[in-house]
Amino acid sequence: MTKKLLQINITANWGSHGKIAEGIGNVVMSHGWDSHVAYGRWANPSSSQLYHIGSMMDERIHGVGSRLFDNHGLMSKSATIQLLRYVEQLNPDIIHLHNIHGYYLNYPELFSFLSQANKPVVWTLHDCWPYTGHCAHYMYVQCDRWKTHCEHCPQKRSYPASLLLDRSYRNYDMKKQAFLSVPNLTLVPVSKWLEGDLRKSFLKDCSIRQIYNGIDTNVFKPQTDTKAIMSKYDIPLGKHVLLGVASNWWRKGFEDFLQLRRLLDDRYVIVLVGLDEKRIKSLPTGVLGIRRTENVSDLCGLYSWADVFLNLTLEDNMPTTNLEALACGTPVITYRTGGSIEAIDEFTGYIANQGDIESVCELVEYVCSREKDVFKRVCRQRVIDNFSSSVQYEEYYMMYNQLLRL
Structure with missing residues (x-):
């Protein structure tokens, strides 16, 4: 039976991580798999089969809730439930997450489903949001509260900005509970630096395998004219x-x-x-x-x-x-x-x-x-x-096979 890969990301074949998902999809299809990408917004034509999560109105409501109440990733419940119905019907062999923040997903609903799905879950970390109580990056302000417990966030007004409330303490606990609930989760940081910090976070005991981003060297090459x-x-x-x-x-x-x-x-x-x-x-x-x-x-x-x-x-x-x-x-x-x-x-x-x-x-x-x-x-x-994409994305394919014990 043909194997199926489902990737979930904010974009499809758009932006750096959207193109990474597209490249991974192309590699698995070259090995005879089916490739599917569920995305929140911003899509270019794709070789994979696409599923659009939610709507522009849902995104706006999520954005308002995030900006007023620091509820990023806790809105879009209806859109996420519809996504999960699609996932159940698709029945993929591997579920691969990329950026799940971006005003389009409810992560407690998603991870509650994943914890019961009995499927290998791969999560490529393109930033630090998965283990902080608020921010996607913390190096600029040199904050290390994520190592123990986020609170009184110094970046409350940075993406995903909250103009009123600071719920970084609560968000930290909710993320920790949700993300650690999946027994067969493999985390993939995209740099050695990110891997080092990940191993100091509440996700340190998860399976971790570092894989660099890749680029298409047939596209990016020296030009003569x-x-x-x-x-x-x-x-x-x-x-x-x-x-x-x-x-x-x-x-x-x-x-x-x-x-x-x-x-x-x-x-x-x-x-x-x-x-x-x-x-x-x-x-x-x-x-x-x-x-x-x-x-x-x-x-x-x-x-x-x-x-x-x-x-x-x-x-x-x-x-x-x-x-x-x-x-x-x-x-x-x-x-x-x-x-x-x-x-x-x-x-x-x-x-x-x-x-x-x-x-x-x-x-x-x-x-x-x-x-x-x-x-x-x-x-x-x-x-x-x-850093060739053909080599880096093959690493994902080999990891999928190891997780499925093929």
Whole structure:
């Protein structure tokens, strides 16, 4: 009988974790499985069969409840019950969770079902939300209350923001009770850093297997016609290009890029992708902003042309932008933040402490003083050897088979 995989995520083939779920689905289908993805919002066409959880109205009601009463993940009960009816009818062999936060699921209902389903459950942790009483990230404020018991949350107004109540103490207990109720749960942190913190949390006694995110090296690869890309986005030729890319620049070091600009001379230009129009209009001379590239090929062209990819993130688990830049042959300079440093080694990138702009400036000048070809082959080979999606997603398939004892 054909095996069935069901993945549950906020998106389907959209955004980094949505594309990861899509890639995993493609791998299991190549082995003869059926692949299904249940998603909350934001979907692109998918090779897997899709199920849409809830509605826009449900999402809005969940959002209001979350913002007023710190009830994130405790709304959407009707939508979750309908999802569980679908799961029962589908009867998948493996249930694989990704981001279950995002105003679309009721996690007590979901985990009550999973605790009785007698099926292997895999949960890829893309952030820290599963073991905190509120936040998805805590490194920016250097909070470690999650190690003992969350309360008096210093990030009450950060995602998932609560404007009135702080129920982090209650939420911590509810998560702990729900998530520890599933006997055959396997947790998959996407970086060694996240694995380390996970093993200090209330989930430490669960089965844990670290697997890195992967990228498609057939898509992200060095481009040759890069001058056309530079012309298209009005980037001046003859200068050293320092590239930064983010889908959301919240705590991604935008102000640090501006400080760096003040330390560099006019031989350098900083190009930032993913900025909104307000920020683009406020940029100083020597910093160019791009709202978004028209397609992945253009993004690869920018990665390929850049002398260095700068990731000055202040809060991250395992950013795929580092991998994309390396796959296009470009070295990375990153802050010592979370799992961001795990993408590089001594031949493919350099590390600076958060906020040490002078060190970043020195590293930029050093990298730009060397020929780009020194880095191109080793950068790409590092991704092929360690972060190729075909290899990483096969790890999930092998894990599924081990869990099913096939």
